[in-house]
Amino acid sequence: MGVIKKLPIYSEKLPGGGLVLTSLEAVINQAQAKSMWYLLFGTACCAIELMCTGASRYDFDRLGMIFRATPRQADLIIAAGTITKKMAPRLRRLYDQMAEPRRVIAMGGCTIKGGPFYYDSYSVEKGIDHIVPVDMYIPGCPPRPESLLEGCIHLQEKIKKQKLSDWQEK
Amino acid sequence: MTFDELKEYLAANFADDLTLLDTGRHEPVYEVKAEKLVTVCRRLREDETLKFDFFCNLGGVDTGERMEAVYSLASYSKKIRVDLKVILPHEKAEIDSVQEVWPAANWYERELWELYGVHVKNHGNLTRFLLPDDWDQGFPMRKDWDAPDFIRMPEL
Amino acid sequence: MADLRTEEFTVNMGPHHPSTHGVCRLVLTLNGEKIIKIEPVIGYLHRALEKICENRTYAQCIPIMDRFEYVTAMSCNYLFSNAAEKLAGIEVPERAEYLRVIMLELNRIASHLIFYGVTAMDIGALTPFLYGLRERELIIDLFEMTCGQRLTYNYIRVGGVSRDIPAEFEPKCREAIKIIREKLIDYEGLLNENPIWLVRNKGIGVLPPELGIAYGVSGPVLRASGVKYDIRKDDPYSIYDRFDFQIPTRENGDCYDRYLLRLDEIKQSLNIVEQALDALPEGDIKAKVSPNFKPPAGEVYSRVENSRGELGVYIQSDGGKKPLRVKMRGGSYNQLQVLPHIGTNCLVADLVAIFASLDVILPEVDR
Ligand code: SF4
Numbered sequence: 001m002g003v004i005k006k007l008p009i010y011s012e013k014l015p016g017g018g019l020v021l022t023s024l025e026a027v028i029n030q031a032q033a034k035s036m037w038y039l040l041f042g043t044a045c046c047a048i049e050l051m052c053t054g055a056s057r058y059d060f061d062r063l064g065m066i067f068r069a070t071p072r073q074a075d076l077i078i079a080a081g082t083i084t085k086k087m088a089p090r091l092r093r094l095y096d097q098m099a100e101p102r103r104v105i106a107m108g109g110c111t112i113k114g115g116p117f118y119y120d121s122y123s124v125e126k127g128i129d130h131i132v133p134v135d136m137y138i139p140g141c142p143p144r145p146e147s148l149l150e151g152c153i154h155l156q157e158k159i160k161k162q163k164l165s166d167w168q169e170k
Numbered sequence: 171m172t173f174d175e176l177k178e179y180l181a182a183n184f185a186d187d188l189t190l191l192d193t194g195r196h197e198p199v200y201e202v203k204a205e206k207l208v209t210v211c212r213r214l215r216e217d218e219t220l221k222f223d224f225f226c227n228l229g230g231v232d233t234g235e236r237m238e239a240v241y242s243l244a245s246y247s248k249k250i251r252v253d254l255k256v257i258l259p260h261e262k263a264e265i266d267s268v269q270e271v272w273p274a275a276n277w278y279e280r281e282l283w284e285l286y287g288v289h290v291k292n293h294g295n296l297t298r299f300l301l302p303d304d305w306d307q308g309f310p311m312r313k314d315w316d317a318p319d320f321i322r323m324p325e326l
Numbered sequence: 327m328a329d330l331r332t333e334e335f336t337v338n339m340g341p342h343h344p345s346t347h348g349v350c351r352l353v354l355t356l357n358g359e360k361i362i363k364i365e366p367v368i369g370y371l372h373r374a375l376e377k378i379c380e381n382r383t384y385a386q387c388i389p390i391m392d393r394f395e396y397v398t399a400m401s402c403n404y405l406f407s408n409a410a411e412k413l414a415g416i417e418v419p420e421r422a423e424y425l426r427v428i429m430l431e432l433n434r435i436a437s438h439l440i441f442y443g444v445t446a447m448d449i450g451a452l453t454p455f456l457y458g459l460r461e462r463e464l465i466i467d468l469f470e471m472t473c474g475q476r477l478t479y480n481y482i483r484v485g486g487v488s489r490d491i492p493a494e495f496e497p498k499c500r501e502a503i504k505i506i507r508e509k510l511i512d513y514e515g516l517l518n519e520n521p522i523w524l525v526r527n528k529g530i531g532v533l534p535p536e537l538g539i540a541y542g543v544s545g546p547v548l549r550a551s552g553v554k555y556d557i558r559k560d561d562p563y564s565i566y567d568r569f570d571f572q573i574p575t576r577e578n579g580d581c582y583d584r585y586l587l588r589l590d591e592i593k594q595s596l597n598i599v600e601q602a603l604d605a606l607p608e609g610d611i612k613a614k615v616s617p618n619f620k621p622p623a624g625e626v627y628s629r630v631e632n633s634r635g636e637l638g639v640y641i642q643s644d645g646g647k648k649p650l651r652v653k654m655r656g657g658s659y660n661q662l663q664v665l666p667h668i669g670t671n672c673l674v675a676d677l678v679a680i681f682a683s684l685d686v687i688l689p690e691v692d693r
Contacts, residue, residue, distance in 0.1 A: 041342060043349045043371055044689060045396035048440070048477055052466075055443075055459035086302040087349060087370045090341055116393065119323035120381045121374040122310040123301065126319075142477050199625060225542045227627065229640045229653030240640060240653075242627045246539060246553060249560045253627055274542035277663055300369040300692065311377060323381055 025164045032075070032101060033156040034064040039074035041094065044081030046108040046142040053145040063152055071097040076155075077132070078148075082110040082117060083125045095132045103135045103159075104128075105151060112137050171219075171250050173197060179219060180252075184210070191255065199240075199253040204265055207256055211271045214243065214252075221245045222252065225272035228279065230286040232313045237263045237288055263288040285311035334362065337674075341370045347444065347681070348688030350662070359673050364666040371692040379652035384410045384484055385617045387652065391639075392478035394654055395690050397440060400426075400433040400469075401632035403482035408563060409628035409641045410484045414621035419610040422486035423565045428499075428602045429469070429481060430564075430630075431595040435506065436465045437633040438588045438595075442513060445585065445682040449526050454516060461509050464502040471495060484619070486612030496603060503596050510592060518586070527582035531668050531680035534579065541667075542660040545635025547684055550587045551579030557631040568605075569598050581683035588685075591633075618647045634658050634685055656690025 042050050054060045054067060068074040071094045083091055095102065106128055109115030114126035128134065135158070138151040171179075177198055180188055187210045188200040202210050214222045227242040237258040244251040256265060265282075267290050268275045277299075279290040284300055287309035298305065307317050340351035349370035355363035375394055379387045384406075391402040404426055411418060418426075443458030466476050472491050473481040481488050517523045533543070535551045548555060556573045558566045574590035576583035623645040629638035635657020642651040661684045669677050 044373075045393055045477055047348070048396060051440075051444075052459060052463070052476075056456045057460065057463045082371060082373050084370060084372055086372065087341065090370070094342060116390065117373050117378065119321055120378045122307075122315075122317060122320055122377060123372050123374050144476060197627070223539055224544070226629065226636060227638050227640060227653065227655040229651065229655075231642055231651040231653075233644070233650065240625070240627075240642075242638065242640065242655075244561075246555050251561065251627075253625075272542065273540045274660055274663060277659065298369075299367065300372045302369075310374070 029160045033159040036076045037066050037068045037074050038076040038078050039071050040067045041077050042080040046080035049142040050080040053148050058145040076103045078105045079111045080107045083128050084123050088125045088131050092131050104132050105136045106134045107138045109141045176250050202254050202256050204256050208266050211268050215271050221248050225274040230282045234313050236260050267292045350688050364669050368691050371688045375693045376652050383647050389480050398433045398437045398632045399479050400429045401630050405630050405639050407482050407484045409626050409639050412626045416485050420607050421609040422611045424602050424606045425487050431598045432465050434595050434633045435592050436462050438592050441685050448678050448682040461506050485615035490611050526679050530581045530676050532580045533668050541664040545657045546587050550576045550583040552577050569601050571598050581679050584683045620647050654693050658686040658690040662686050
């Protein structure tokens, strides 16, 4: 009953069973927030930290985040690492292949504004937000696994606050 | 073989082809004329005493007035190392491919062409591979290269 | 059935493929399941590090070098510092040299642990990944307590190291060595005799030594083919000539030998770290170097042995405070060149094993 306790609910014990009343919005949001499967999209140094976050000590799985190798099964791209001009169209294509609802986390300075390669680099895309829409920025070079976890928790909170009416507009 | 012995050996056997450059350091750097490059390289590789069979590196250099191609060679068995330098003109630079001596040179030469615009003769596969396929802004590693979205770091 | 028409077809592997260790694209021409041609397409991570270094002072280049080979960032730091020291003729204090060796070897172990985990994951075993990265965290903790970073350390500077190790470093380090030694037995038990592992790796992707030499392959990949070549012994840098360690080699040159060889190397590196900890002298950790120092005009090619072979940097100085040219060279560049030769005539699934066993990492290739 752990999940149900968290929903804004009206629940009642009836003889021989139970009845839960809640809003559809809360159920959908809860489901989306607690099973964000991310695409294994690591291009550079930040990917190593993404790997560490997925491994033993930091254990990404407890947030309900499991890596997927194909964009068609993923809900979230964690763009970990530098996106170069050659890579940018591929990132866009991966994003297009994902099904709605889809989200993007920009991990590390490189994906935010070019990071250490902002100056003097002729081949680095200066930020990924003009390629794909970004939901959460996590600064750092590379961000620690803790900050990645925190970013994901913030994203979950953001998801939980979304309204059903927003979805209709989209 | 120590570096001094190497220098002596090269002075005795390669006097016509290699000119020792004074770079003020221990490891020798030799200048090679562009026409002689492939023959000298083959001799260096096949010489029983030297056996430079390890192609470490090839880097282009743009000094502003001229182009240089610097070959770093080593030997797997003899514990020696040497650098060869070929000096080229800034415009219309051309160099022979050394792939027949060291197949490893393939990608290094492609890179030399792609980033510096030094044409490599007899290469066979001089196509883009580091830059995007639709790149049309010239040779970015040249000192005088510039582009609209290229931001230089301000002097502090 | 005899006149059944077969046709070759082309498959794109990458640039986003979970087993390509980053972003490399392999264009495969297949005949059924058999690969008849491989063409690597690189450049998806070309970040123009060389151009950036040309516009930085020598001290500012070191953080950029971190990003050149982030899995063993310490070797990159060392490499650049060493080259700049050779150019400018700077002497490094004794204690700093020992600290450098400790960090380099710890970093080599960390890198091989990543190899252990990631390779197994590519082949389909998830447990080694969790094991390998668990022990890697012990080493990362040591780095973090010394320089505050987990991945891009910027620790080894021109003239020495940036700060001294804290007091609790030594006991923690010895403990980590002890734990890793014990866990290595687990690792070997998990994979060495595992029938699936043997079938997937034994006799796959054999690299003949002559081919390796022709293509300038170095490091563990070449040593697994029986060529005993290690820059730590053959062209000793830093103070490696003071330590007692072996260069392990293997004979067959297949994926399985490359894997075993890396486990052997971890053991040797643990020995080196222990010896260095025992002999660690007191003293300064950094020579006096001005941040804007100007080395005299000249050029240098410096190289070190990292976990993927020869890592080299060529620096040319024109006497100014910024280098005129920095050319980086990584072992993976050559190992990826040799892949089309050893990967043809095998199955696509084997290609994944071969690619993983070469331990190619793309920033080293693309820079
Ligand atoms: S933000 Fe820093 S660590 Fe992350 S990919 Fe960019 S350079 Fe590497």
